[in-house]
Amino acid sequence: MNITEIMPFIVLIPLLAGPVCVLLPGRGLPWLLATISASAAFILAALTLGSVFEGETLRYAFGDWPPPIGIEYRVDAANAFVALLITGVAAILLPWAKPLVDEEIPERQGSFYALFLIALAGLLGITLTGDVFNVFVFLEISSLATYGLIAHGKDRRALLAAFRYLIMGTVGATFLLIGIAFIYILTGSLNMVDLAERLPALGDSRALQVGLGFIVVGLAIKLALFPLHHWLPNAYTYAPTLITTFLAATATKVALYVMLRFIFDVFGPQYSFTALPLAAVFMALAIAGMFAGSWMAIFQRNIKRMLAYSSVAQVGYMVLGVSLLSLAGLTAAFLHLFNHGLMKAALFASVGLIAYQAGSLRIDDLRGIGRQMPWTLTAFALAGVSLIGVPPTAGFISKWYLIGAAVEADQLWLVALILITSLMALIYIARIVEVAWLQPRPDDAPAVNEASWLLLLPVWILVAANFYFGLDTRLTVGAASAAAQALTGGALEGLLP
């Protein structure tokens, strides 16, 4: 069997394992099935990325109905890279999170893991599909499952957070659907490749502009692009640990990827950036997001919420890379998409261990905890170093490429802004380190034990990955530039004024 025939199973394995999970009793079996299927999907995603690394495209028509009539999965370096991130994070987090899920969700774990697998399948489906309506369907599948997962949080405020996300997410998905309807009315096609051929022939029209606008705004909500990020901090704060960590590492990334797919592949950069002032809007919102997110993060009193606001800032870096409208900028965006997934997975996972052991996420309660949980807090600090962007970490690599892209575009002032926001990241990470290590543990604080090495190992694997990809950039930079090439076909030159 060649890779094209097994590639769709990246999505199908978790999608089919989900309903089976509902039927499984107890706590062990659903978890085992979820872990096995996420790992299987990870292996397939790695094989797929390996075979598209040199610029090939895999196409798989479902039911053997030839596209554009049938639905096809179309995989190039861009989506294989994102799929590798999603499945990799899921495959590391699921074995790790078993004790945490046992504590946070004592009952009906079968449906919890089923929702997780369906959310995973939805995110992967958005990533791999080559059909715009299929994007919407999978977006709804993953979103609906995500709302349910967030509502599983122990805190009752999780229900409100899930409801707010439901409202915002539904608005976003509806906007996307309206946009898709506009281009469907204009062209009569839903296949991405077919659309990319038909749309330029239509020329410019108000309907096409409106369609593009709806799609971009709808996905910007899902992406939590400033100022559409209001659902994110609450959702991340109150969701169960496993879900926060998984979503922070993957969900916004998928939204960014699919937005790039629409802008660069379906509409084409020549149209997207001339019909609407997308580059200027993206740049303004990205910078605003970088500052607002970092600023809000500095003043948070809950460590999970602090990291959530930091995610808003990090989305800014990715969108800033896109707004530079160059191959280097797009490469930086993809690189940060992957690296930020690694950083936030490590950060949220270590925070999850703090919550599991200490039972509190308020920064005030963490005074002096570093001496009681040295390994967890060291992992947090090292992942934070990657978030700030200190060499030799993955965070440094993505900032380096982003700055390189800004210099290449002759926008030196952006370099200053990137450095300032990195210093703001230093402030909020250093604040935790200061509280946890330098302040004495209050006498009345409960004693806290270090997490077991089984819980620490996956967190440290994520931290090690942050350092590994800071030193060996062949996979990340190679895949990111291949992804940028695949999206644009190298057709970006001469677009900038």
Next chain:
Amino acid sequence: MKDNAILVVVARFLIPLMMLFGLYVQFHGEYSPGGGFQAGVLFAAAWILFVFIYGLETGLRIIPERVIYALAALGVLLYGFIGLLGVLLGGRYLDFDPLLASPQAAQQAGIILVEFGVGVTVASVVMVFFMMFARRRAESLEAGLDPDADEDIGQ
């Protein structure tokens, strides 16, 4: 409401008809308007009418809660495994051609089986929705939290 003779007579007449019509919509979906989704909702509507008349306890004696949950998952799995059958027989996912020798019969068999999975899942999920709302109402009535409780006939 099973004390009200008119309701009981009409419901006894209607429920089998609704179920039959649900099955009709299910199995004619490939030729005429309809299909698994509509059929599932129709079928569940018949069950909901039954619950209105005879109460949730009786309704759950016919289809126990665990069975409803299991059917919701099994319907999706039927869909998934018919799709998988195409791969196992040498075609692609959701490829019905390898199922039978004649291409028309193969497509027809495939779509009917897949839509049957959709119908089962939709029917059971609609039942779950209704069950949850009905339970919620029963709980708030029991706790005396509902100001409109007096207006409910037959409670």
